[in-house]
Amino acid sequence: MRLTSAFSILCLSAALGTAFAASPVHTSGHAVTLDLISGQGTANGGLNFNGGFKGSKTFTVPLGSVVTVNFQNMGTLAHSFVIRKGGTVPTDADATDAAFPAAYAPMKVEAGLKTGMTQKVTFKANKAGAYYIVCGVPGHAMGGQYIHLVISKTARTASFN
Structure with a gap:
């Protein structure tokens, strides 16, 4: 009997303990619920969201969605997030940069959340366009801790690539 490649990968992964x-x-x-994990693994020295950094990953959300962000800091440093308008590559962010009311955490963005802490925020994705998800702890955005968020007129479900 011949195994499919997906099943083979799954078996190999289980055998290797991953x-x-x-x-x-x-x-x-x-x-829409987004599980946003800061400092996931060692990619970019821990300055990442869900393993992505310097815009290498993108969340896409349908226009009009009520978005809940479950933010978790798994890193060894304090981290935060701000959803800010796209365009020029971000070098910093604070709560005043938020493109939507309440689209940031924690309240003191520059201080960040300590390791292991979580926070949940909700906002309405009522403006289509390209945005960044940026860490507002000083130096983190400049170090590459930002990924993309697209609020799409055509998407029917949320995705992460």
């Missing part, structure tokens, strides 16, 4: 990560996006009607 696991596939669950999707960090969930869509239910007009509600």
Whole structure:
């Protein structure tokens, strides 16, 4: 009997003791949940979101969604996030840069959340366009801790690539 390549990869992964990560996006009607993990692994020296840095990953959300961000700091440093308008590569961010009301955490963005802490925020994705998710702890954005967020007129479900 011949195994499919996906099944083979799954078996090899199980044998090596690694696991596939669950999707960090969930869509239910007009509600979208994003699991935003800061400092996940060692990519970019821990200055990353869900392993992405310097814009290498993108969350896409349908226009009009009510977005809940479950923010978790798994890094060894304090981290935060701010959703800010796209364009020029970000070198910093604070709460006043938020493109949507409440689209940042924690309240003191520059201080960040300590290791192991979590925070949940909710906002309405009511403006289509390109945005950045940026760490507001001083030096982190300049070090590459930012990824993309697209609020899409055509997407039907949220995704992460």
